[in-house]
Amino acid sequence: MERFTITTRVDEQSKQLGEQVKERLLHLGWMYDDQSPEILISVGGDGTMLHAVHQRIDMIDQVVFVGIHTGTLGFLTDYAVSEVDQLIEDLTTKSPKIDQVFLIQINRKNHRDLPPLFALNEARVENIIKTQRIEVFLNDEYLETFRGNGLCISGQLGSTAYNRSIAGAVIMPDFAALQMTEIAGIHHQLSKSLGSPLIVSPDTKIKLKSDSYYDTILAYDHLHVRLDGINEVTCSRSDKCVKFARYRKTSYIQRLHSLY
Ligand code: NAP
Secondary structure: OOEEEEEEOOOHHHHHHHHHHHHHHHHOOOEEOOOOOOEEEEEEOHHHHHHHHHHOHHHHHHOEEEEEEOOOOOOOOOEEHHHHHHHHHHHHHOOOEEEEEEEEEEEEEOOOEOOOEEEOOEEEEEOOOOOEEEEEEEOOEEEEEEEEEEEEEEEOHHHHOHHHHOOOOOOOOOOOOEEEEEEEEOOEOOEOOOOOOEEEOOOOOEEEEOOOOOOOEEEEOOEEEEOOOOOEEEEEEEEEEEEEEEOOOOOHHHHHHOOO
């Protein structure tokens, strides 16, 4: 891989580091190609990597991603600032193992189907003002009627992100799954839902139906759209994958330790 591009977070340290990596790779004969890169180097945090993935979503099959973290060790980034030399050496001398992580496909429906959206971490149907009443179906079989602020559907990668903040389970990386976690669920005699995170096979279609999603937001990773006029949101495993270049093994337990 020799055609590369770089996405940096907006802070000075990340921008300078990005420039440094770019100059060194150009010096080693690599070609900077922002239009059709083979590899994208993200410099910043896990959030920067999410932005980079969404920027390239239409050509996701053609690019592999690798990240330098300018903060603590990340989940989507393998190199620390002090390891830039190692990254350059790995990029220019090694063949990486490619880890493929599926994107969550989000379909919205009113009287017609809308173009799908994609998320790497999670999709959230959320309304912090008005209580949501959402009918949940797993592969078209009715599960429950949820009441509360909303529901979060995450994949393995997103299990340590928003999902973890709402007491969802952390899922180890060798286990592909979808997880549904309640956001401020209401539970009493007349309002019953599972009340605990639900982990399902990645091939499960999770359908969330509502009579009115008026004023409700569908947040997907760092992006969002309004759901006015929509009455059905379905989350499922997409055929699209994000490819991460792994030049060395980073312990997932070490990554977890960066959280606490
Ligand atoms: P952001 O500022 O880009 O990210 C918020 C925090 O979530 C940052 O500390 C980020 O790490 C971390 N993060 C992102 N993906 C992660 C992952 N897979 N595992 C562990 N931590 C992760 O926020 P944003 O632009 O609003 O949204 C981007 C993502 O942030 C969302 O997909 C959501 O999962 C997460 N988020 C979490 C909360 C929460 O936990 N309450 C609230 C909002 C958003 P870095 O510092 O390394 O970038």
